[in-house]
Amino acid sequence: MNKRFRSRIILLMILGVLMIAVKSSDGTINDNGNLSVQLIPQLEEVAHIADTGGDTFQAIADGDILFVMDMLAGLKLYNISDPINPTLMDSYYDGGLAHDMHKVGDLLFMADHYDGLEIYNISNPFVITQLGTITDDGDGEMDGVYVKDELAYIAEWHDSSWDWSMKIINVTDPTSPVEITEYTDEDNEFARFFVRDNICYTACVESGFKILNVTNPNSIEEIASYNLAYSWEFQVIDDLAYVTDGSGIRILDISALETPTSLDFYNARRLCFGIEVIDDIAYIAEDEKGLRILNVSDPNNIFRIAQFDTEDVTNVEVQDDLIFLTMHEYGLLILKV
Structure with a gap:
C-alpha cells in the first residue's frame, strides 16, 4: 500500500x-x-424537596428565595442560597386548589381554583401575609393569572359551560381588588397570558394561541389567532412566541400581529406543560419524560442538546446555572448545569 x-x-x-x-x-x-x-450541557441533580405538599405545579426563583406553589398545600418559600440544602422559610395555605401564580415586586398573586384570586405580601419571606382576595359571584374558578400595570388578567373556568373566560381585575389596592370586565369569545379556552404594549398574548388550550388588543379593557378586540393542538404555557421574547403545542414546542413569528406564522416545531412525543427560554436555550417540562433542553438560536431549526429523565414533570424554572423542576406527587428537583 x-x-x-x-x-x-x-x-x-x-x-x-x-x-x-x-x-x-x-x-x-x-x-x-x-x-x-453543539456542546451538550451536563446536568446534575443537587437536591430533591420531597415534602412540598404532594402536587407541585410551579416555582419562581428570585435570588436566594424559591417560591413554590403546590396545588394541595398552597405557597411555600425556600432559602436556596445553598441549593444543595434548601430550607423552608415560611408557608401559607388556607385551603383551596392553587393553580397559577405571578410575582410582581413584593406582591405575589395566586389563582386558586376554588378561592379565587389571592394576593400576598412577601416582603418578609419569613412571614407571608395575605392582603386581599376576590372570588367569582357565579360558578367561576380561577386557574391562571398574569399581572401588568396594576391589572390582573385571570383565566376563569366555568363548570356550567365547561369553558374558560378572561377576567381583568384592578389590583391597584391589593387589599381590595375590583373586577373591571369579563371577556368571552366563541372558543372560551383561555389559560395563560402575557401583556406587552396593550397587546395580550394568550394560550387557549385546544383553540391555540391568540393575540388580543386590550387597550380598552371594556372593549377587547381579537387581532389574530393561530391554531395549535394543545397550548398551555408560552413565552414571548421580542418578535417570537415559544408555545407548548401538544406534544411539542412551536416557535411563532409575531412581528406582524395580524398574521403570526410558524417557523419550526419540535416534536417531544409527550405533552409539554412548561417552557422557559434564556439566551437561545429552551427548557421544556415534558410530562412523563422529564426535562428537555433545546437550542433555539435559529428559530427555523430547533434541536435538542440535553435531557434529564424523570416522571410527572409539571413545570420548569431556570436561574443562572440552576434548574428547578416541579413534579406531580414528587415535589421539586434542583438540577445544576
Whole structure:
C-alpha cells in the first residue's frame, strides 16, 4: 500500500469518526456547509424537596428565595442560597386548589381554583401575609393569572359551560381588588397570558394561541389567532412566541400581529406543560419524560442538546446555572448545569 493511498484511508476514517461525534452531539451542518457542533450541557441533580405538599405545579426563583406553589398545600418559600440544602422559610395555605401564580415586586398573586384570586405580601419571606382576595359571584374558578400595570388578567373556568373566560381585575389596592370586565369569545379556552404594549398574548388550550388588543379593557378586540393542538404555557421574547403545542414546542413569528406564522416545531412525543427560554436555550417540562433542553438560536431549526429523565414533570424554572423542576406527587428537583 503506497503512502498516498494509506493517507486517504486514514483521512476517511477520521472523517467517519467526526461525523459520528457530530451526530452524538446534535451537531449540524449549516447552510454554508460548515460543521457546527453543539456542546451538550451536563446536568446534575443537587437536591430533591420531597415534602412540598404532594402536587407541585410551579416555582419562581428570585435570588436566594424559591417560591413554590403546590396545588394541595398552597405557597411555600425556600432559602436556596445553598441549593444543595434548601430550607423552608415560611408557608401559607388556607385551603383551596392553587393553580397559577405571578410575582410582581413584593406582591405575589395566586389563582386558586376554588378561592379565587389571592394576593400576598412577601416582603418578609419569613412571614407571608395575605392582603386581599376576590372570588367569582357565579360558578367561576380561577386557574391562571398574569399581572401588568396594576391589572390582573385571570383565566376563569366555568363548570356550567365547561369553558374558560378572561377576567381583568384592578389590583391597584391589593387589599381590595375590583373586577373591571369579563371577556368571552366563541372558543372560551383561555389559560395563560402575557401583556406587552396593550397587546395580550394568550394560550387557549385546544383553540391555540391568540393575540388580543386590550387597550380598552371594556372593549377587547381579537387581532389574530393561530391554531395549535394543545397550548398551555408560552413565552414571548421580542418578535417570537415559544408555545407548548401538544406534544411539542412551536416557535411563532409575531412581528406582524395580524398574521403570526410558524417557523419550526419540535416534536417531544409527550405533552409539554412548561417552557422557559434564556439566551437561545429552551427548557421544556415534558410530562412523563422529564426535562428537555433545546437550542433555539435559529428559530427555523430547533434541536435538542440535553435531557434529564424523570416522571410527572409539571413545570420548569431556570436561574443562572440552576434548574428547578416541579413534579406531580414528587415535589421539586434542583438540577445544576
